[in-house]
Amino acid sequence: MAADLKTTFIRCCSYLQDPHHVASFQRICGVEGTFPVKDNRLESVDGPCVKCHPDEMENLESEGDGGVQQLQQGARQRKPVIAELHNDDRSNGMISGTAQESRVGDSTEQQQVLSRKKSSQCSCGNVTGTAVEGDCDNGDSRERVKPLRKNSLTGDVGQEFIIQKKFLFYLFTCGTELGNEMFFIVFFPFLIWNVDAFVSRRMIVVWVWNLFFGQSTKDIVRWTRPASPPVVKVEVFYNTEYSMPSTHAMSGTAIPFSLFLLTYGRWQYPFLFGMGVAICWSVLVCVSRVYMGMHSVLEVITGFLYSLLILAFFHLTLDQIDGFYLTSHHAPLVIVTSHVGLGFLAFSLDSWSTSRGDTAQALGTGAGAALASHLNHQLGLLADPPLSSLPLALPPLSSTLLARTLLRLLIGVVVLLATRAVMKAVTIPLACRVFGLPHGDVRQARQHMEVELSYRYIVYGTVGFSCVCLVPFLFSYLNLS
Incomplete structure (x- = not known):
């Protein structure tokens, strides 16, 4: 009984830690990223296109104890970056834009492909479209903005994103x-x-x-x-x-x-x-x-x-x-x-x-x-x-x-x-x-x-x-x- 409760708890934590839930909430609130379009060769993993065959891609991710490993790996994700910084000339601990990108979790090519918007076309006979598309179903105009403040450590100003619902943007900024x-x-x-x-x-x-x-x-x-x-x-x-x-x-x-x-x-x-x-x-x-x-x-x-x-x-x-x-x-x-x-x-x-x-x-x-x-x-x-x-x-x-x-x-x-x-x-x-x-x-x-x-x-x-x-x-x- 205790083992079942522990397993259930770990799975629940792993589910709530999934960044795709954050991305889904952002899309509901009218926030879209302007992530660059990857090469078409990244659109397929072992044959099937991840956009046209998302179920097969999900099966690849769910093999083994993925949920438990994801939860347990969280405490170890930044250690390699810190070691890299100590070996670099920048002994002060500052993190460059490249290093910052390298520590953003397990951002493998498969995850990058999964995060691409479904509106983009893939290599299954179609032409690759734009990285961001959206509809303004509430009548709000689309606007490209950048984060209000740059990163306090690296000076990174962040990437442009698109907001469709300005009221929610200002509300959550406040x-x-x-x-x-x-x-x-x-x-x-x-x-x-x-x-x-x-x-x-x-x-x-x-x-x-x-x-x-x-x-x-x-x-x-x-x-x-x-x-x-x-x-x-x-x-x-x-x-x-x-x-x-x-x-x-x-x-x-x-x-x-x-x-x-x-x-x-x-x-x-x-x-x-x-x-x-x-x-x-x-x-x-x-x-x-x-x-x-x-x-x-x-x-x-x-x-x-x-x-x-x-x-x-x-x-x-x-x-x-x-x-x-x-x-x-x-x-x-x-x-x-x-x-x-x-x-x-x-x-x-x-x-x-x-x-x-x-x-x-x-x-x-x-x-x-x-x-x-x-x-x-x-x-x-x-x-x-x-x-x-x-x-x-x-x-x-x-x-x-x-x-x-x-x-x-x-x-x-x-x-x-x-x-x-x-x-x-x-x-x-x-x-x-x-x-x-x-x-x-x-x-x-x-x-x-x-x-x-x-x-x-x-x-x-x-x-x-x-x-x-x-x-x-x-x-x-x-x-x-």
Whole structure:
């Protein structure tokens, strides 16, 4: 019985990990790739044309324990590439476009042929057509676009793709931005400055630990992104990172549900409204990662469940963690040593990747915010409302309230962005000089652990500290509190 359950579970995981499900969802949502047309000699495997005889091709793929092997090979897919990079002149770990293509999973010629659009004609007496065809059954015009941002490690700008349903493209682009840096730079400060500092500082704790566990798990499991083709890479910014689990799905689950758990009962609003917002938020982020071609269905589901597990644990301990951070005389030492120590642990898991920087960035932000919260409590700044005033009621919306809220947000975010830019410009060259490393190429310099850790902790620790302590003090000086 246990063996049958294990076999069923492995087959289910293998099915959900299949990149063709991602490609099918993208086609339903009106996304088509512009993959180059291969030579006609690639159109047939052992005689039969894979487009005219897809069943025979599927039989070839399904021979043996293919599903189990595919699931088990995920953890080994990137190792040959890393070895190749170490043997190359580029000892800094940067991945070139060619190397990137070589690690996109088992992209054999058979898989490339299978991913070709059925509308293309093959060598069975017909002329090869265009690589991409589609119909605009909803009346939307076809538009060729490229990924909005280039890859953060390689500088790859990605391949053109075609969108037929612009509404879904913009919707899922907004959804995926809910897990990116600029959203956090706006969202957490907005909560601190305009809503409830009590809620925001606890949410930051949950967010930091979610990212740490998620990114560390990625570097342990070492699964690569879904293969392209058949998947269309609508986004390439994180394409060189490992993908299991989806940390976008984790943060897109942890933030809305922790916001709901921390505010319901503390603020007056209907239960169904809060739960509905949390569910819609999480679903939008999770589905957007499949739409973008960054994650398989299995990786998104795993990220969602993993985040709920972490959230359940920390929700029970947030009172103790927050109380210790605010009141203990040992809190500053514990905050610094724990966050820096976790950063060193994350950097020891694997060779350099952009996930390393994301982990250190979150840890640095969390450390800076926690230190600022401790200082605020000691100085009596940003005091929490008394328990007798709970539950809090939303103030009536007025033009004055809206203007002050927007003004605080605008001034505060500008200060944070300026702080980040100045600290970044100063810290990286300084760290390179301290550790005796060349600083002409910033991207290469950041791939050294000494530079990356010091840069991320100093820059984002300063940003977190400024957000929680210095900017509210500035608002008091400007009479905007």
